[in-house]
Amino acid sequence: MFRTTTCGALRGSDNGRKVTLAGWVDSARDHSGVFFVNLRDRYGKVQTVFYSTMADSSAFELVKTLRNEDVVQIIGTVRLRPEGLVNPNMPTGEIEVEAEKLVVLNRSEVVPFIPSAPEVPSEEMRLKYRFLDLRRPEMQRILVLRHKMTKVMRDFFDEQDFVEVETPVLGKSTPEGARDYLVPSRVSQGSFYALPQSPQLYKQLLMIAGYDRYMQIARCFRDEDLRADRQPEFTQLDIEMSFIEMEDIIAMMSSLVQRLMKDVLGRELTLPIPRMTYDEAMERFGHDAPDLRFGMELKDVTDVAKETEFKVFRATADDGGRVRGINVKNAADQFSRKDIDGLTAWCADQFGAKGLVWFKVDADGKLTGSSAKFLAETDLERIAAKLEAEPNDLLLFSCGDFLLTCRVLNGLRRRLASQLKLYDPSEMNFCWIVKFPMFDWSEEENRWVAMHHPFTAPLVEDLEFLESDPGRVRAQAYDLVLNGFEAGGGTIRIHDAETQNRVFALLGMTREEAKGQFGFLLDALQFGAPPHGGIAFGLDRLVMLFAGVDNIRDCIAFPKTAKASDLMTGAPSPVAEKQLAELAVKVDLPPNGKNA
RNA sequence: GGAGACGUAGCUCAAUUGGUUAGAGUCCCGGACUGUCGAUCCGGUGGUUGCGGGUUCGAUUCCCGUCGUCUUCGCCA
Numbered sequence: 001m002f003r004t005t006t007c008g009a010l011r012g013s014d015n016g017r018k019v020t021l022a023g024w025v026d027s028a029r030d031h032s033g034v035f036f037v038n039l040r041d042r043y044g045k046v047q048t049v050f051y052s053t054m055a056d057s058s059a060f061e062l063v064k065t066l067r068n069e070d071v072v073q074i075i076g077t078v079r080l081r082p083e084g085l086v087n088p089n090m091p092t093g094e095i096e097v098e099a100e101k102l103v104v105l106n107r108s109e110v111v112p113f114i115p116s117a118p119e120v121p122s123e124e125m126r127l128k129y130r131f132l133d134l135r136r137p138e139m140q141r142i143l144v145l146r147h148k149m150t151k152v153m154r155d156f157f158d159e160q161d162f163v164e165v166e167t168p169v170l171g172k173s174t175p176e177g178a179r180d181y182l183v184p185s186r187v188s189q190g191s192f193y194a195l196p197q198s199p200q201l202y203k204q205l206l207m208i209a210g211y212d213r214y215m216q217i218a219r220c221f222r223d224e225d226l227r228a229d230r231q232p233e234f235t236q237l238d239i240e241m242s243f244i245e246m247e248d249i250i251a252m253m254s255s256l257v258q259r260l261m262k263d264v265l266g267r268e269l270t271l272p273i274p275r276m277t278y279d280e281a282m283e284r285f286g287h288d289a290p291d292l293r294f295g296m297e298l299k300d301v302t303d304v305a306k307e308t309e310f311k312v313f314r315a316t317a318d319d320g321g322r323v324r325g326i327n328v329k330n331a332a333d334q335f336s337r338k339d340i341d342g343l344t345a346w347c348a349d350q351f352g353a354k355g356l357v358w359f360k361v362d363a364d365g366k367l368t369g370s371s372a373k374f375l376a377e378t379d380l381e382r383i384a385a386k387l388e389a390e391p392n393d394l395l396l397f398s399c400g401d402f403l404l405t406c407r408v409l410n411g412l413r414r415r416l417a418s419q420l421k422l423y424d425p426s427e428m429n430f431c432w433i434v435k436f437p438m439f440d441w442s443e444e445e446n447r448w449v450a451m452h453h454p455f456t457a458p459l460v461e462d463l464e465f466l467e468s469d470p471g472r473v474r475a476q477a478y479d480l481v482l483n484g485f486e487a488g489g490g491t492i493r494i495h496d497a498e499t500q501n502r503v504f505a506l507l508g509m510t511r512e513e514a515k516g517q518f519g520f521l522l523d524a525l526q527f528g529a530p531p532h533g534g535i536a537f538g539l540d541r542l543v544m545l546f547a548g549v550d551n552i553r554d555c556i557a558f559p560k561t562a563k564a565s566d567l568m569t570g571a572p573s574p575v576a577e578k579q580l581a582e583l584a585v586k587v588d589l590p591p592n593g594k595n596a
Numbered sequence: 597g598g599a600g601a602c603g604u605a606g607c608u609c610a611a612u613u614g615g616u617u618a619g620a621g622u623c624c625c626g627g628a629c630u631g632u633c634g635a636u637c638c639g640g641u642g643g644u645u646g647c648g649g650g651u652u653c654g655a656u657u658c659c660c661g662u663c664g665u666c667u668u669c670g671c672c673a
């Protein structure tokens with residue numbers, strides 16, 4: 001037997017047990033007559049001790065040659081540590097293993113970095129030597145947490161009669177949505193598969209096929225630029241149900257989240273999860289995924305702006321724009337003029353804000369600041385009242401069209417809350433956002449585009465405006481928000497061909513175009529499609545939030561860099577001419593082609 | 597596609613307004629030590645300052661380009 005126990009398992013009660021351990025050398029300490037080796041595996045660490053007086057003297061010579069990350073097997077006896085030498089910082093600190101035999105299973109070269117070192121190496125090093133990085137306890141904690149979460153998900157849905165079905169990875173490219181990853185076909189030269197952005201259409205077809213409760217932990221691909229919380233290859237918990245309404249999905253998923261909180265983090269979550277409409281979220285927080293762990297809500301003062309002579313305010317209001325602001329409570333003394341200029345420049349750079357109007361509240365509750373002199377006393381008082389200004393508050397205002405003020409104030413709100421530590425980072429704050437708009441007007445394409453996807457069902461009460469006032473139509477859509485991140489989202493689908501065709505028409509798609517792209521779905525809708533809907537959670541992001549880390553790469557075993565490359569394997573890479581020839585693919589780099 | 601930050605020893609970092617031989621910790625090598633646990637102590641090896649160009653008497657430092665990593669805007673139905 002290679003090992004009779006793991007490195008993290010031994011306790012005082014194992015005193016006297018003869019054990020065989022196997023693992024990596026975490027540290028080796030030479031005290032001449034006594035030699036300590038801390039042995040590590042994914043279950044923990046245990047101290048082993050070698051004495052110069054041990055029976056097998058060759059083992060004592062051998063142990064002196066051990067270096068970090070050598071893989072060894074140690075046979076010995078568990079001993080309670082002598083009095084005063086117990087290490088309370090180690091779970092196995094009550095005991096040590098007195099070695100009798102040492103087998104070197106494999107020597108390690110000198111490692112580029114030591115997994116147990118206190119300083120974390122640069123991310124570049126970690127990604128290049130990911131196998132070493134994954135030896136770090138923090139990475140093991142996250143990957144095990146991820147496993148627990150997917151296990152809870154599978155158990156939960158299994159108990160509710162869901163069926164896990166795998167859908168294809170090689171699929172058909174569709175023009176809507178994100179850029180596709182393409183895979184050339186050898187058998188049909190000149191034709192391409194697309195990797196799925198999500199299993200959306202397949203899961204709807206499964207509903208039509210009668211699998212009324214479907215789940216999948218599905219890999220999805222989107223060839224778009226990356227972010228701290230976005231990878232080109234990511235995982236969704238994908239759900240679809242038949243004969244249900246939005247309330248059923250929300251209840252089901254709320255219950256899952258409650259279970260995850262309980263089983264994974266040991267924390268209670270009281271249901272129901274609060275709800276907010278999209279309009280309310282945009283009005284109060286400037287974003288459709290508001291972070292509700294802190295206040296600093298957006299307040300509108302456009303009506304004051306309309307009546308004032310202060311040009312910045314007045315012009316905005318007269319142009320049909322909005323003047324909105326936030327109150328940074330009790331922070332005026334923490335922001336110098338220079339700091340505020342810094343915030344203004346940041347807003348200009350990040351969101352295209354023309355400027356910020358700011359006031360500080362003095363000890364008498366009066367607004368002061370460079371813009372105060374342009375405003376009448378009564379206007380200042382009205383503004384102060386609307387923002388519930390108190391002495392030493394800092395008020396920041398953004399002027400412009402509604403969406404600009406949303407972007408600017410949401411950005412400021414998040415940045416300042418983080419900077420001023422206005423929330424408990426360990427809080428898990430869930431919220432459902434409902435009643436999203438169906439369509440967005442695209443200036444670029446000069447047409448309406450679907451905000452979710454073109455199979456989303458409109459709210460029944462808004463159906464009548466579908467042609468007359470598309471901007472007014474709201475969708476049967478719902479997002480779960482956790483700590484200001486969109487954790488997941490879903491919709492009730494259109495299940496009749498007539499409504500589907502009306503939506504396609506509004507999106508500027510002819511019947512022929514729709515048929516060409518989604519013909520199989522339109523066909524299927526005519527063969528007995530049940531009412532259905534579903535949702536998908538971003539698993540990597542959910543793990544990130546449950547693990548309390550701020551980076552999705554730490555939640556994926558082998559992630560990609562911001563340029564979508566894998567520093568360990570070197571993917572993507574050029575391929576042999578022969579491979580390209582088989583696929584009838586020609587590489588045509590631009591003259592300044594940056595490709596290697 | 598745009599913006600910003602960073603790139604110095606194997607690793608983590610320092611280096612004053614641009615100024616002598618680019619330092620420290622760790623790792624590694626050698627030595628000491630019978631109770632350490634981020635061991636300690638003594639000694640030693642280790643550098644094309646990412647790469648290319650420019651300014652300068654002199655560049656880790658300033659400028660331009662380029663590559664890489666990160667953050668972010670656009671983008672992500």
